[in-house]
Amino acid sequence: MKNILLTGATGFLGSALARHWVRAGYQVSALVRPTSSFIRIEDLLTEIQLYTCVSDEDVSSAVATVAPDYIVHTACAYGRAGETIVDIFDANVRFGLLLLEAAKQLGKGVAFVNTGTILDPAVSSYAMSKQSFSAFGALQAGQSGSMIKFVNVALQHMYGPGDDDSKFTTYVIGSCLTNVDALNLTSGVQKRDFVFIDDVVSAYDAILSRISSIADSEEIEVGSGDAWPVRHFVELAHAMTSSRTQLNFGVVPYRANEAMLFQADTRRLRALGWEPRTSLEEGIQKTIDKDIIR
Secondary structure, eight states, X not given: OOEEEEESTTSHHHHHHHHHHHHTTOEEEEEEOTTOOOGGGTTTTTTSEEEEOOSHHHHHHHHHHHOOSEEEEOOOOOSOSSOOHHHHHIIIIIHHHHHHHHHHTTOSOEEEEEEOOOSOTTSOHHHHHHHHHHHHHHHHHTSTXXXXXXXXXXXXXXXXXXXXXXXXXXXXXXHHHTXXXXXXXXXXXXXXXXXXXXXXXXXXXXXXXXXGGSOSEEEEEESOSOOEEHHHHHXXXXXXXXXXXXXXXXSSOOOTTOOSBOOOOOHHHHHTTOOOOOOHXXXXXXXXXXXXXX
8 A cells, every 4th residue: 555645735736636545545644734724625534644734843753653655745835825935935945855854764765756847947936946846856866875766747737627716727717607807818829738637646646656667866747748829728718618708818918938838748657657638628628517516
């Protein structure tokens, strides 16, 4: 039985992973904050061992108690909720370092699966901090005598039902469903690799299941492998919701250092036995259907 310690279990990705692994019969423990909302995992609370962490010692103690074979790190701070740079650093760098240090103290092999970012560090404090921790993790795994295997998941533009309203895809679909008067957007020619949540979960599962065939320090790209113009996504969502919202493309300028193409190279992930199963149209429709119910 896989023994997994999960961070970010109350978030969009973390809750989906927790649910999948509990159903698979794995032993799942999670680190949570006192302020965490459990609405996404309220049906799993009797099946997950929760550890509330306030201090550094709480984190170290939880890792020592669980003694996990896998640490799956999905917790992060995007900087969209008024967090300071210090808050972002604490969540995206310092917390991960505490986990790595605690894992080293176990004196056993631990696979650390980190949720990284594809964004250039110059884009935001979030991107810079996430890229920094990924570099720290690779450095730790590469040290002589290290028993930590560090897998950095370079995650593309994940979407699906129940994601935060602050996410672009959720915002667009929700706005179309509620027929807001207008959506002001960039020109939308930038291309993104939109990957549905179910395919992301199966990718993480493939990584854990084939961990012995992965290098001590390796980055694995997770995405659909297809890149679509942002405008295409918006227009699909608009048409599939029969929305009356006016789409104003070209009104919003691109942010500084905006990348015009993101597309995952999925060859490594496919070599682990994974393949995407949800088309963009299917993913949007599943999101629409569940958001209507919600």
